[in-house]
Amino acid sequence: MPPVTRREFMAAAAAAGACALITCPSAPAPAAEKERLNVLMIAVDDLRPELGCYGVPGIKTPNIDRLARNGVVFNRAYCQQAVCSPSRTSLLTGLRPDTTQVFDLETHFRLTIPGTVTLPEHFKNNGYHAQGLSKIYHGGLDDPQSWSVPHWAPALRQYANPETLADMEKRRQQLRAQGRRVNAQVLQSDPKTGTALKVRTGINVKGPAWEAANVPDNALIDGATAQRAVETLRQIKDKPFFLAVGFLKPHLPFVAPKKYFDMYPLETTRLAPNPQPPKDAPEIAFTNWAELRGYTDIPKQGPLSDAKARELRRAYYAAASYTDAQIGKVIDELERLGLRDRTVIVLWGDHGWQLGEHGLWCKHTNFDIAARAPLIVSSPQGAKGARTDALAEFVDVYPTICELAGLPVPANLEGRSLAPVVRDAKRSVNTAAFSQYPRGKVMGRSIRTDNYRYTEWAEPGKAPEAVELYDHRTDPDENVNIAAKPEHKGLVARISKMLRDGWKAAAVK
């Protein structure tokens, strides 16, 4: 599509009735005179809601906090599956993992649901300029048809220390000499577009889990991404746009310029208050946090020492503050260009993270701390400086952005628009949020209600082999599984039915 100005776009949208979607034949066309809003979507990899605007003391995230003061903070937003690609695929298609059939990091949704129209693609199809920078879809699984121009990713390394990089390269060469695969292998690709549909990941050669780098912000990936986002905004400011900007930190390895580490004295960094597994929790609920084990300073088995745990928590916070500073640069530019009151900003982390809670690290579980993630929506017509306890699911993001920006909402989506909550933070649209995580043949299905988290682990068609129930009124950190207590039998039966009835039945009536 050739570039169009905002005026041309509005005229074209009015002429077309602005509803070319086959999924909404009876929906009224949005008012032609009402200007559609731009979208700036900020995706932060592995960012848990440990931010100033979530009421967590000691965390320095002034830029995200500033965004929160101009929008609504969702205290209880949940991803559909606590790992990168399944979560992102679900959010960006508006469909749940059971529909996308993307449960791993190797399957592209174009293999399983080839005809789906993604969130950015929907904007592109409605005359917007849709552009993606850095990690929006999972690495190696980009979706070219989502974008108006090719997706961009910075060509920078994960570490700054030359010795680390040289050591990693040496180990890669050794593995290659042994005939081992260190790069991802494309097993199947789309013959027309070349999109990788099925990949097999190689051995991920890693350095240390963190590095306080003696480099400026822009020498690392997220600084370069912010710079590119600023330049992009200047280029696309005169046409309606959907700009998705992805930041890699605080994903492992926790690498950030040293000045961000200096914000957090090591000796005062707190450890997780609950480093023990929840009482009476089943074994299947846990992982051996393989993702972290691959780093050179992490033991292959057993718990971390308090000293290492403290180092990692500090480094995670430093990495989060680094990304926060980059986000500030992008929002500053949006304001400088005079676009702030014509742009919906949505910020999300793709899932939660365990920083030693329950003796766990990384994500990959159904615990609240892994499923709960930041979601902040700042809309010109929305509430400002509000925090809401309304239950939100990441599958709701697609219809929410459509409604706030003024686009029709495709009928096949499997979430509900949170726009009523964005306008009035006292509203709610969901009585529950659903997450899931597979362990081999067993699927862990989890539901978060107003008061409880309940999880069933079962093979398809079979009775659950393990269940968990946590009462968030008395046990917000999920330290005691009360599912087996006789006095909760009726409660378990009720919530189990809610879980099986699914998301459609979980609408606020």
Ligand SMILES: [Ca+2]
């Ligand atoms: Ca992630």
